[in-house]
Amino acid sequence: MENSPVEALALARSAPVVGRCAVGRRALRSLHCLVVFCRQPQRWFNTADITVAHQNNLLKQLNQQRRQELFCDCSVLVEGQLFRAHRNVLFASSGYFRMLLTQGPDGLPDTVNAAFDAFTPETFTVILDFIYSGQLDLSSHNVIEVMSAASYLQMNNVINYCKNFIKSSLDISVKEEDSDRCLSLSETCSFTSGAGEDSTDPQQQGPCSVSPPPALWTRDSSLSQSGFIGKDPEQDASALALKTNPNSPTNEVSADADGLQDPQDPLYTLPGSERRRSRGGTKRRAPNSNRSSQHEDLDVLETRTQKAEKAEELYATLPPIVGVIGHFNKDSNPVMRFKCPFCTHTVKRKADLKRHLRCHTGERPYPCQACNKRFTRLEHLRSHFETIHQARKLVCRKCKCQVTEETGHVVCEGTRRYRMCTACIQEVGCESIPIDSLDGPLDEPALLLGVNGEEEGDTKRSWMVNDDDDLAEDSGTDLIIQQVDDSDEELQ
């Protein structure tokens, strides 16, 4: 009796001691047939077809069983709604469930119950449907919640699909922004998974992927996950796209190539390599942008304002600031931590999370008025300004010797200022500038004017550095721009 190749494989696997028993001999014969069949694919079908067909069929069967609640040995309670599933499927799909099912104190129990308040039943439905079908039903309205839930459940493949969804939305946004400054995107799209196992392929890991989160699980529904999540994000995915995954190559290349990324942009983020390359200088706009009309500039300003507003909107409506129990303190009270919706990072304070989010959104609210470089934090701006533009370091730049306010002569190089000792000054033959001018136009209060003033729109005129008014190159020691007068600056 001959077996089919699939049966042969199964038989062979179940009878490892091939040849020592009848079953083993039968398996061996069947396996021989399989080899023959595979060598003549036109007579049979190749193994890849078998595998795919088998996987599809198996997944379909499992999904049917789930829907009919057949053999379900796992209950998941999400905000009061009960979901039945198979623990082996959940185990294979989610790092969270892997930990839940393997690291429990009592080994594998007969039934497993998990409860979540960190996401909605609708979100978990999307996740569960994906687990059992490979189809991820994403839309602009649920992508953040799904991504947050996937992050919570440690499903890297879903996270990556969500990132791709957001990135694709970004592409659409950028292209449309380039053409008619109009933001829109497709409302829904569906991603198909190639495999149910969550991906650990580093290439699929987004730039915001970090180390696995701490074990945040419970095997007792009474110890449900504490936390909260917005129920109605109402988020424009285009806004999310503009703010999400700033390091994505798509974002960088498309935006930068089109000259759309501007250091003046509150959401501006330097690409990984560009970030370093542009240090100490001013990122110029594309040459052709110099010839853009005033009308176009106004459109650009309007677009930036829209971006800033959307950033604020995102922060205001940001639902997935998920409070999670990080660990228990000495009094056995849960210590709440806040989880980033874009990665697995958790922080103690919501304010820290907001600060952390800037590394995902690319928001840089603190522009340097001297060189237009933008920073995510005021302290970074201040540090940069003191170091680069105020020559606060009492070290000779040439010979590295210690100098004082008196002996360290300030040398100006564009907007950059540094100190040199008397000997080096004479050796180089350059001129120092009076110390008095250091705290003149470049004093900090003026510097910081741009932080809040940027939203007024007028100061943005100075952000659009072109060949004619490149501050970094031409302003020299006369950094008058610190005397922020929006109306005057607009006219310059």
Place this chain on the structure above:
DNA sequence: CTGGGGATGGGGCCC
């Protein structure tokens, strides 16, 4: 090619 230093970014935590 390599190591040191500068500039920058990001996390933790205190005030």
Place this chain on the structure above:
DNA sequence: CGGGCCCCATCCCCA
């Protein structure tokens, strides 16, 4: 909760 400080990691430039 924002501001600020400290610390560390990373990247880049330069000798």
